Amino acid sequence: MKIAVFAGSFDPFTLAHQDLVERALPLFDKIYIAVGVNSAKQGLLTVExxxxxxxxxxxxxxxxxxxxxxxxTINFCKKVGANFLLRGLRNTADFEFENSIAQNNLLLAPQIETYFLMSRSGLAHISSTIVRDVWKNKGSIAQMVPPEIDDFLKNK
Known part of the structure; x- marks a missing residue:
């Protein structure tokens, strides 16, 4: 089986994240969306x-x-039997950052390959950081997050 891990803080999960996962579905038999836990960070949403x-x-x-x-993340991949890491790229700055991580992951676990997918046009400007900022300043995030996320935050 081709198993991939798409890891991140996802605070919150955006339309760009959703698009990336949906486009990756034909490439893999299973995709784990893995929410990283960092107890030192206080985000918009709890892990739950x-x-x-x-x-x-x-x-x-x-x-x-x-x-x-x-x-x-590489240890989580080993735990669930994933041989692929899925990462999204919005721009060249993302590439530089993600490439460094991918190269180090190859040193730690050469059997786990990183697959990069470029953000779709019209979604590359969306980041969780921007969504959080818009939300905290009472702006509409409806065009940046899936409806399920928008509804949850409106009712929070």
Whole structure:
């Protein structure tokens, strides 16, 4: 089986994240959306809220499993038997950052390959940081996050 891990803080999960996962589905038999836990960071959403909202987005996709993890992403990949890491790229700055991580991951686990997908036109400007800033300043995030995330935040 071709198993991939798409790891991140997903605070919150955006339309760009959703698009990336949906475009990757034909490439893999299973995709773990792995929410990284960093107890030193206080985000917009709790880990439980992130898991709940992302599960709502992908409720009809049996090949996607949403989980949380702590520690190195590469160790989580080994734990679930994933041989692929899925990463999204919005621009050249993302490439420089992600390439360094991918090269180091290859040193730690040469059997785990990183696959990069470019953001789709019209979504590359969306980041969780921008979504959080717009949300905190009472702006509409409806065009940046899946409806399930927008509804959850409006009712929070």
């Amino acid at each position: 809220d992130k898991l709940y909202t992302i599960q709502a987005v992908f409720k009809d996709h049996p090949a996607i499993e949403i989980v949380s993890f702590e520690g190195l």
